[in-house]
Amino acid sequence: MNRIPVFFFCFMTVLCLFPVKSHNLQAGALDSFLQELKTATEEVIEETKAGLQGDNPAANQPKKTPSKTALKAHDYESALTIEDKMCQRVVEPFELSSNFSTLFKGSLKSSLTGLLKSNKVSEKELLKSAKLDAKRMNWLPMRQEIYFGELAHKDRFANDPQLINRSKKGRVKRLYAQADKLLDNVLAQIKAEHPYQFTLFLIDNAEVNATAVQGGFLYVNTGVLESDIAPLVLSHEIAHVLKRHQTRELQAQLIDTVETLEDLKDLLTKSAQKGMLKGVYRTLLLEKRQNEFSRQQELQSDACAIRIASQTGHDLSSMIKQYVQTLKGGQSMGDKDKGQSATHPSYPDREKRMQTVLTALKK
Numbered sequence: 001m002n003r004i005p006v007f008f009f010c011f012m013t014v015l016c017l018f019p020v021k022s023h024n025l026q027a028g029a030l031d032s033f034l035q036e037l038k039t040a041t042e043e044v045i046e047e048t049k050a051g052l053q054g055d056n057p058a059a060n061q062p063k064k065t066p067s068k069t070a071l072k073a074h075d076y077e078s079a080l081t082i083e084d085k086m087c088q089r090v091v092e093p094f095e096l097s098s099n100f101s102t103l104f105k106g107s108l109k110s111s112l113t114g115l116l117k118s119n120k121v122s123e124k125e126l127l128k129s130a131k132l133d134a135k136r137m138n139w140l141p142m143r144q145e146i147y148f149g150e151l152a153h154k155d156r157f158a159n160d161p162q163l164i165n166r167s168k169k170g171r172v173k174r175l176y177a178q179a180d181k182l183l184d185n186v187l188a189q190i191k192a193e194h195p196y197q198f199t200l201f202l203i204d205n206a207e208v209n210a211t212a213v214q215g216g217f218l219y220v221n222t223g224v225l226e227s228d229i230a231p232l233v234l235s236h237e238i239a240h241v242l243k244r245h246q247t248r249e250l251q252a253q254l255i256d257t258v259e260t261l262e263d264l265k266d267l268l269t270k271s272a273q274k275g276m277l278k279g280v281y282r283t284l285l286l287e288k289r290q291n292e293f294s295r296q297q298e299l300q301s302d303a304c305a306i307r308i309a310s311q312t313g314h315d316l317s318s319m320i321k322q323y324v325q326t327l328k329g330g331q332s333m334g335d336k337d338k339g340q341s342a343t344h345p346s347y348p349d350r351e352k353r354m355q356t357v358l359t360a361l362k363k
């Protein structure tokens with residue numbers, strides 16, 4: 001069979017499945033995006049042809065899935081590189097066009113490989129490949145992420161009697177002034193641009209604990225303010241937001257509901273209708289799963305926390321040891337919840353990851 005029609009068929013298939021019409025792309029960016037896609041397509045065709053002809057033997061070898069440290073892990077984490085695990089980039093990219101390029105190129109390459117080998121590829125196989133690629137990228141618009149963060153905050157505000165409202169009087173005023181100063185100091189160390197406006201809320205609890213919700217909502221126990229590891233604790237939670245961990249889980253849940261390529265196309269190009277998104281997120285809220293992180297995500301946040309806190313002027317070597325001791329005591333990052341113990345990394349793993357990043361920063 002002539003391979004040129006195959007290339008053309010695959011290229012048109014991908015374009016039809018994932019149209020680039022999106023109100024998220026800025027005006028005037030469509031032409032450059034199409035050119036970028038065209039270039040990426042040409043590159044993939046050449047790479048695929050070379051690989052199948054033996055010019056690049058490695059291209060024919062099945063990709064090895066990195067081993068995971070988590071008992072509970074997300075399937076999209078198989079794409080994490082060493083650089084990802086060491087948090088070489090503290091802030092995940094948010095430019096939608098680059099994310100769509102990633103999906104196009106990945107799906108196109110897998111499709112071409114299948115087509116060139118067998119001259120056919122089933123819709124089921126293409127859907128499976130495209131769904132996994134879609135889970136690996138950030139496509140949920142920031143306004144939606146903030147919207148769901150607000151939903152989670154309303155739920156927390158209504159159901160947590162320990163949440164302290166901001167006040168301009170007495171103890172509460174002093175505590176929030178201290179907390180805001182801590183937050184400002186940590187955020188000042190993040191040099192990469194990001195779209196978040198972090199908002200901090202205090203929880204009247206002496207335990208050293210903090211949590212975060214997508215969109216930039218932070219919940220910090222008053223006990224953190226009296227702790228020597230406060231910068232590291234807060235940096236860890238901020239990292240969960242900057243790496244879009246909860247948003248990725250929401251995206252994965254949405255993608256798992258997709259049964260056809262047409263549904264996936266609608267999900268990605270329409271950014272999902274708010275009603276569909278809201279239904280999935282309500283389920284996560286009811287099941288108390290919006291704050292569940294995999295072991296790999298916890299380790300990645302630890303790595304990012306070291307990169308952020310390393311600029312605050314504290315002795316991180318001793319802070320790491322104290323941080324791990326606090327974890328062992330079940331007082332930080334949700335470890336007190338027995339339901340999460342099976343999904344959290346071991347303490348030696350967490351200490352090793354943080355020390356490894358710190359050592360690399362000192363070189």
